[in-house]
Amino acid sequence: MSSKRLGSIFGALAVLVGLVAGDLVAAFNSSWRSPVISLGNRVIDYVPAVVKKYVIEIFGLYDKIFLVSLIIFIVLAISIFIGRAYTGGQEKKAFLTIAAMLFASGVASLLDAQANLSSLAPTLVSGVTTIYVLRWLGAKKKDSEAAGGSLTRRELLKVGAILGAVSISASALGKALSQKTTVARERIAIALPKPLKFLAKPPADPALKIPGLSPFFTPNEDFYRIDTALSIPNLSVDDWSLEIVGMVANPLTITYAQLSARPVFELDDTIACVSNEIGGPLVGNARWLGVRLDDLIREAQPTPDADQIMGYSYDGFTAGFPLATLDGRDAMIAIGMNGEALPAAHGFPARIIVPGLYGYVSATKWLVRIELTRFDKKQGFWISRGWSERAPIKTQSRIDTPAPGTQISAGTVAIAGVAWAPTRGISKVEVRVGSASWRVANLAEVMADTTWRQWWIDWDAKAGDYIIAVRATDGDGDVQSEQYVPIEPNGAEGWHSVNVRVLV
Numbered sequence: 295m296s297s298k299r300l301g302s303i304f305g306a307l308a309v310l311v312g313l314v315a316g317d318l319v320a321a322f323n324s325s326w327r328s329p330v331i332s333l334g335n336r337v338i339d340y341v342p343a344v345v346k347k348y349v350i351e352i353f354g355l356y357d358k359i360f361l362v363s364l365i366i367f368i369v370l371a372i373s374i375f376i377g378r379a380y381t382g383g384q385e386k387k388a389f390l391t392i393a394a395m396l397f398a399s400g401v402a403s404l405l406d407a408q409a410n411l412s413s414l415a416p417t418l419v420s421g422v423t424t425i426y427v428l429r430w431l432g433a434k435k436k437d438s439e440a441a442g443g444s445l446t447r448r449e450l451l452k453v454g455a456i457l458g459a460v461s462i463s464a465s466a467l468g469k470a471l472s473q474k475t476t477v478a479r480e481r482i483a484i485a486l487p488k489p490l491k492f493l494a495k496p497p498a499d500p501a502l503k504i505p506g507l508s509p510f511f512t513p514n515e516d517f518y519r520i521d522t523a524l525s526i527p528n529l530s531v532d533d534w535s536l537e538i539v540g541m542v543a544n545p546l547t548i549t550y551a552q553l554s555a556r557p558v559f560e561l562d563d564t565i566a567c568v569s570n571e572i573g574g575p576l577v578g579n580a581r582w583l584g585v586r587l588d589d590l591i592r593e594a595q596p597t598p599d600a601d602q603i604m605g606y607s608y609d610g611f612t613a614g615f616p617l618a619t620l621d622g623r624d625a626m627i628a629i630g631m632n633g634e635a636l637p638a639a640h641g642f643p644a645r646i647i648v649p650g651l652y653g654y655v656s657a658t659k660w661l662v663r664i665e666l667t668r669f670d671k672k673q674g675f676w677i678s679r680g681w682s683e684r685a686p687i688k689t690q691s692r693i694d695t696p697a698p699g700t701q702i703s704a705g706t707v708a709i710a711g712v713a714w715a716p717t718r719g720i721s722k723v724e725v726r727v728g729s730a731s732w733r734v735a736n737l738a739e740v741m742a743d744t745t746w747r748q749w750w751i752d753w754d755a756k757a758g759d760y761i762i763a764v765r766a767t768d769g770d771g772d773v774q775s776e777q778y779v780p781i782e783p784n785g786a787e788g789w790h791s792v793n794v795r796v797l798v
């Protein structure tokens with residue numbers, strides 16, 4: 295095998311094992327990150343600001359997998375370079391390149407939220423492991439050359455298999471450790487406090503009878519997830535606390551036990567992502583349990599010139615909204631979601647929920663600090679990236695069934711979906727099939743203007759191709775306009791429509 299080829303394999307193996315080792319070490323401390331995650335975090339911090347026009351707010355969704363793959367790809371390319379240099383007799387060049395990678399990774403880890411000097415540990419272990427494996431492979435090569443031959447394919451395969459097995463078991467071990475079983479168990483064991491008055495059970499869910507219609511409450515497992523977190527923060531309630539600081543006369547620090555000992559209440563509220571396209575899935579409805587935010591803020595005594603409430607996440611994300619939003623509406627620090635403690639992906643142990651505002655300006659997950667400040671002093675994470683400073687949720691309606699592009703047989707067909715406009719509520723939903731005139735849809739009974747409303751209509755479908763459109767009227771009497779407006783900078787507008795074919 296050519297020395298170049300062998301060098302590529304050596305380099306890739308050495309760096310791969312090094313990365314796995316770093317990953318494993320990162321599992322031992324909740325404020326340590328694997329080098330790949332730290333590098334990814336920096337990309338998330340800095341890149342969207344540069345290319346804000348092209349990066350949409352859902353950087354968190356599929357783009358995360360893309361980002362991690364991209365970093366691994368680049369690192370592998372560099373590692374091939376390292377391996378070739380090493381086997382080609384340019385050891386100095388190889389070690390200098392490794393040093394440069396370690397430097398980048400080290401700087402990236404020090405910039406992680408909650409980082410301290412010890413956060414360099416995964417990087418250092420990665421580096422030492424990489425160098426060790428590279429030298430070990432080099433020695434193997436020299437041995438076989440001294441014996442008068444060269445490393446055979448068979449020997450190489452054996453070496454590869456050993457390193458592969460070590461990596462796989464190390465990464466499995468790391469995974470098991472980083473599930474931080476204690477926190478997961480702790481979350482399940484939490485007995486949520488009881489509200490003074492439980493909300494009534496909602497009326498019978500029409501989704502039970504209409505296949506394809508979203509249920510009134512979105513199950514936690516199906517609830518959309520949007521955030522910039524490459525790895526979900528693993529917070530234990532034992533060392534969690536919430537600070538309320540900034541422009542306040544009476545700064546507060548509240549532990550989890552203190553928070554859940556306060557009066558709690560339930561709120562049925564639909565939250566939505568500003569990046570939700572017309573007809574999109576980034577919206578969900580839950581019964582939240584939490585503590586009134588206005589009470590806490592009042593207790594902290596904001597100074598008269600404070601005009602913004604900024605939530606800080608454990609991982610550094612921030613979201614701010616006007617102090618004036620607390621106009622008596624049921625904004626809360628939520629600790630429960632649909633009868634359970636907040637799921638880890640949705641902000642355990644606590645997050646903010648403000649009815650009527652998009653998530654990116656309000657719904658801080660893994661909340662650790664609230665700061666009273668001013669709009670002319672501080673901006674939340676997405677504001678410098680091109681999104682509006684103020685962002686009330688716009689009225690939207692969505693057709694859940696029939697799905698776009700489906701073929702259905704003639705006869706009675708249910709057209710159904712959801713419409714939302716928290717906190718204004720939904721007063722009417724209309725449906726138009728083909729060129730027929732708008733028909734008023736049935737609306738599910740709801741108990742609050744903060745939730746979405748399911749709607750449905752029976753359609754006597756005859757053979758042909760149709761476009762079905764929906765539009766909602768909010769509680770103020772404003773009808774959704776047909777004019778399409780893109781999601782950036784403060785939410786999409788326009789009617790959702792689906793095309794269907796009815797067969798005879």
Ligand SMILES: Nc1nc2c(c(=O)[nH]1)N[C@H]1C(S)=C(S)[C@@H](COP(=O)(O)O)O[C@H]1N2
Pocket residue numbers: 351354517518519520521522523566567568607608609611639640641652653654656657658659660
């Ligand atoms: N810590 C943190 N909280 C966050 C975000 C984030 O990136 N990090 N994203 C916000 C956005 S943009 C939305 S739409 C909601 C989504 O909440 P969910 O994932 O529970 O549905 O969380 C908000 N809270």
Ligand SMILES: [Mo]
Pocket residue numbers: 351520566567568569652653654
């Ligand atoms: Mo969002």
